[in-house]
Amino acid sequence: xxxxxxxxxxxxxxxxxxxxxxxxxxxxxxxxxxxxxxxxxxxxxxxxxxxxxxxxxxxxxxxxxxxxxxxxxxxxxxxxxxxxxxxxxxxxxxxxxxxxxxxxxxxxxxxxxxxxxxxxxxxxxxxxxxxxxxxxxxxxxxxxxxxxxxxxxxxxxxxxxxxxxxxxxxxxxxxxxxxxxxxxxxxxxxxxxxxxxxxxxxxxxxxxxxxxxxxxxxxxxxxxxxxxxxxxxxxxxxxxxxxxxxxxxxxxxxxxxxxxxxxxxxxxxxxxxxxxxxxxxxxxxxxxxxxxxxxxxxxxxxxxxxxxxxxxxxxxxxxxxxxxxxxxxxxxxxxxxxxxxxxxxxxxxxxxxxxxxxxxxxxxxxxxxxxxxxxxxxxxxxxxxxxxxxxxxxxxxxxxxxxxx
Amino acid sequence: xxxxxxxxxxxxxxxxxxxxxxxxxxxxxxxxxxxxxxxxxxxxxxxxxxxxxxxxxxxxxxxxxxxxxxxxxxxxxxxxxxxxxxxxxxxxxxxxxxxxxxxxxxxxxxxxxxxxxxxxxxxxxxxxxxxxxxxxxxxxx
Numbered sequence: 001x002x003x004x005x006x007x008x009x010x011x012x013x014x015x016x017x018x019x020x021x022x023x024x025x026x027x028x029x030x031x032x033x034x035x036x037x038x039x040x041x042x043x044x045x046x047x048x049x050x051x052x053x054x055x056x057x058x059x060x061x062x063x064x065x066x067x068x069x070x071x072x073x074x075x076x077x078x079x080x081x082x083x084x085x086x087x088x089x090x091x092x093x094x095x096x097x098x099x100x101x102x103x104x105x106x107x108x109x110x111x112x113x114x115x116x117x118x119x120x121x122x123x124x125x126x127x128x129x130x131x132x133x134x135x136x137x138x139x140x141x142x143x144x145x146x147x148x149x150x151x152x153x154x155x156x157x158x159x160x161x162x163x164x165x166x167x168x169x170x171x172x173x174x175x176x177x178x179x180x181x182x183x184x185x186x187x188x189x190x191x192x193x194x195x196x197x198x199x200x201x202x203x204x205x206x207x208x209x210x211x212x213x214x215x216x217x218x219x220x221x222x223x224x225x226x227x228x229x230x231x232x233x234x235x236x237x238x239x240x241x242x243x244x245x246x247x248x249x250x251x252x253x254x255x256x257x258x259x260x261x262x263x264x265x266x267x268x269x270x271x272x273x274x275x276x277x278x279x280x281x282x283x284x285x286x287x288x289x290x291x292x293x294x295x296x297x298x299x300x301x302x303x304x305x306x307x308x309x310x311x312x313x314x315x316x317x318x319x320x321x322x323x324x325x326x327x328x329x330x331x332x333x334x335x336x337x338x339x340x341x342x343x344x345x346x347x348x349x350x351x352x353x354x355x356x357x358x359x360x361x362x363x364x365x366x367x368x369x370x371x372x373x374x375x376x377x378x379x380x381x382x383x384x385x386x387x388x389x390x391x392x393x394x395x396x397x398x399x400x401x402x403x404x405x
Numbered sequence: 406x407x408x409x410x411x412x413x414x415x416x417x418x419x420x421x422x423x424x425x426x427x428x429x430x431x432x433x434x435x436x437x438x439x440x441x442x443x444x445x446x447x448x449x450x451x452x453x454x455x456x457x458x459x460x461x462x463x464x465x466x467x468x469x470x471x472x473x474x475x476x477x478x479x480x481x482x483x484x485x486x487x488x489x490x491x492x493x494x495x496x497x498x499x500x501x502x503x504x505x506x507x508x509x510x511x512x513x514x515x516x517x518x519x520x521x522x523x524x525x526x527x528x529x530x531x532x533x534x535x536x537x538x539x540x541x542x543x544x545x546x
Contacts, residue, residue: 019425342479344458352425360457374459374478403430404480 021354029380041287045280071286085268092233093201094124096220101128103245111137118143120173149176149325171203175364176325177333207301228288232281249274304332332381412508419512432484442474501537
């Protein structure tokens with residue numbers, strides 16, 4: 001494995017200063033920085049072969065289409081899907097979930113049906129289902145969580161019933177970091193013949209994801225959270241489901257034949273890719289996945305586990321600090337509050353010290369409600385972060401405490 | 406003092422700070438001078454939309470001037486609200502509506518606060534001006 005200095009040198013932005021101080025970037029849960037190879041890949045699209053995909057008969061279009069399809073193959077292989085037809089490019093996790101919620105709702109949901117989600121979901125895995133439930137007269141059921149921020153598995157089993165049509169849960173909580181037992185969730189749902197969607201927005205970048213072994217029916221994630229460009233995401237679905245779902249957007253490229261009387265749809269994956277796709281983004285994502293593989297996903301996981309352990313220990317030493325989310329299975333996220341100091345006050349002062357954290361509800365208001373708080377400060381780390389940076393955060397927090405005491 | 410005289414005083418005070426830490430310490434201290442809103446008004450009707458931290462603002466119009474009281478759950482925000490009240494409280498609706506709040510840029514608040522925070526600041530100003538407009542309309546009836 002490359003050493004940390006070499007890894008950091010791959011990410012040009014990590015060198016920058018803010019307010020005259022070296023940047024400490026701890027907002028990776030929101031978006032990750034990009035390695036030079038990703039920036040180069042996107043740059044190359046626009047400098048040497050930009051052209052619309054699947055349309056032209058000319059050399060550039062052929063090249064762009066070929067690179068786009070290569071990126072699809074990279075995604076397929078990365079998540080170990082069995083077929084390229086099962087990989088649909090979207091705008092991101094939110095786009096993917098909205099698409100599935102619409103199509104699945106149109107095809108399968110009747111009044112009185114139920115969809116199960118967990119109390120840990122990001123708004124992107126709540127609101128599309130609420131919208132679908134409203135449209136179809138269905139009901140949303142919620143898996144409760146305990147004080148450590150873990151789902152209550154027995155309660156989940158009780159929610160599964162003949163009315164359940166889909167389970168949609170996150171692989172890991174963006175607000176608290178908890179990793180969910182997705183394999184067990186999927187296998188219980190499958191015993192009840194219920195399909196499962198896994199929101200991989202906070203899972204894909206932290207270890208090996210194998211959709212075949214996991215046996216999920218849908219898996220969605222965003223490119224920008226795994227070192228790829230923004231505006232590109234993936235919606236994986238088992239072919240048996242994707243073939244059966246109607247498209248959720250109509251337009252160019254997704255059709256086979258169009259007359260004013262009737263349109264027939266293109267085959268998978270194109271049925272779900274209406275209009276000009278973000279092919280530069282997809283190609284950049286392909287490059288990001290290559291990069292992650294070159295570092296090694298097991299290496300990333302091990303390094304992040306070490307950073308999480310160090311950060312948890314270090315921050316726990318601060319007596320005014322309370323960590324939210326204490327599961328022993330977590331991604332590298334530490335969500336915290338300092339006594340009764342408002343999270344925005346903390347975030348504002350840390351920012352001035354060059355430390356980028358996120359403050360607020362993290363688009364997971366129900367999680368905050370569960371703990372009776374308005375929000376937290378979240379430091380989300382990844383493999384390019386260092387223990388020295390965690391020490392800087394510790395010093396920053398001490399400073400905040402002094403200022404607001 | 407006129408609105409602009411108060412603004413100039415604030416700009417002067419802030420010009421003495423060499424680094425942002427002093428500036429923020431000053432803001433935090435300033436928050437302690439905030440004319441606090443009566444608990445009974447600390448409810449949704451007086452909560453300002455668009456702020457990431459909570460801000461409650463209550464106007465009292467005596468037929469001539471509007472007096473504002475406020476509160477916030479974040480201390481830096483409370484300092485900022487205090488500045489706005491120093492400038493805009495105990496003024497006639499006309500004065501408030503026609504005011505040009507140049508001090509925000511001049512003391513580096515706009516660029517030093519994050520966009521969301523800045524939006525919160527803008528929401529506060531908009532709300533103060535909306536109250537002024539409403540009282541102006543009422544007094545002309």
